[in-house]
Amino acid sequence: MIKFDGVGKVYPNGLRALDDISLEIDHGEFVAVIGLSGAGKSTMIRAINRMHEISEGTLTVNGIDVSTLKGRELRRFRRGIGMIFQSFNLVTRTTVLKNVLSAKVPDLSLWRVLLGAFPRKDHIAALEALDKVGILEKAYVRADQLSGGQQQRVALARTLAQDPRIILADEPVASLDPVTARQVMDDFRRINRELGITVIINIHHVELALQYADRVIGIREGRIIFDGRSDRVNGDVLENIYGRDTEEAL
Known part of the structure; x- marks a missing residue:
């Protein structure tokens, strides 16, 4: 509470x-x-x-x-506690998957961070998070090649990879735009209802x-x-x- x-x-x-x-x-x-x-x-x-x-x-x-x-x-x-911003806050010159994996950085040892050596379980969690927001097929695409709505979904997937209790x-x-805004709001509502996360x-x-x-x-x-x-x-x-x-x- x-x-x-x-x-x-x-x-x-x-x-x-x-x-x-x-x-x-x-x-x-x-x-x-x-x-x-x-x-x-x-x-x-x-x-x-x-x-x-x-x-x-x-x-x-x-x-x-x-x-x-x-x-x-x-x-x-x-x-x-996950945090989503208007500006997405992605590293646009790297892949969608690496952006989502960045949520796991605080849990890694220094050498893994420096080498970008994420454990297999973190890769699986990141891919599952992308699947939950409907953009799994974009995992190996550079973030700057996505639309604004897709980038916001990546930000949401990155937050889900933290396994938060609150977003x-x-x-x-x-x-x-209005259509994309509703699609993103659909994602928030589904995550709230299916995962029980406070939004x-x-x-x-x-x-x-x-x-x-x-x-x-x-x-x-x-x-x-x-x-x-x-x-x-x-x-x-x-x-x-x-x-x-x-x-x-x-």
């Missing part, structure tokens, strides 16, 4: 990105976080794996106070959030405006979250 208890985040320039956030996310949920740009969506999900430090309150994951983790403990903790996705479909997505497209997520959290100016089932999101809720920009969000 992920638990925010009175969490606040103030940046050095004085900007308050999160303001008294309190909520719980259970194992296996599919949650979409929506709101205007700058509302605090990215800050909230990046606090979960401590990419962003919180300033106030307590954030626990499976009973572990995230702020107390240091060094090896923090690295081990992060291994259980955080920060605007994963923002740079994709938390910061997403700009409200329509996709409502279609794919079971739960929606709406944030405005660092505060939670709505937290509930996606089928309970209506025009009034969206107006509270987006104000005059409601039509643009849709």
Whole structure:
């Protein structure tokens, strides 16, 4: 379980990105976080794996106070949380398979890392991850020869190769066309349902959030405006979250 208890985040320039956030996310949920740009969506999900430090309150994951983790403990903790970015973050001049295998680097000895000598079991796990997102046939293709949607699927496969309990996705479909965006969202939903992995997505497209997520959290100016089932999101809720920009969000 992920638990925010009175969490606040103030940046050095004085900007308050999160303001008294309190909520719980259970194992296996599919949650979409929506709101205007700058509302605090990215800050909230990046606090979960401590990419962003919180300033106030307590954030626990499976009973572990995230702020107390240091060094090896923090690295081990992060291994259980996959992170997907809008920009894919692939090494484009190497193959798809090698990109997925990079998820295994923290588990290898130095000589294996230097020689790129991944054990057979890691190769099998990487190929299985590619199969789960439907691009196994691209394993030996260079990443820069793939479409944007395919590259995002490689990023998702790389995350699956970590064997995560939680996947955080920060605007994963923002740079994709509508058809491809839905295909990638299909992958997230299937992974959530078939593997039971908790998925938390910061997403700009409200329509996709409502279609794919079971739960929606709406944030405005660092505060939670709505937290509930996606089928309970209506025009009034969206107006509270987006104000005059409601039509643009849709």
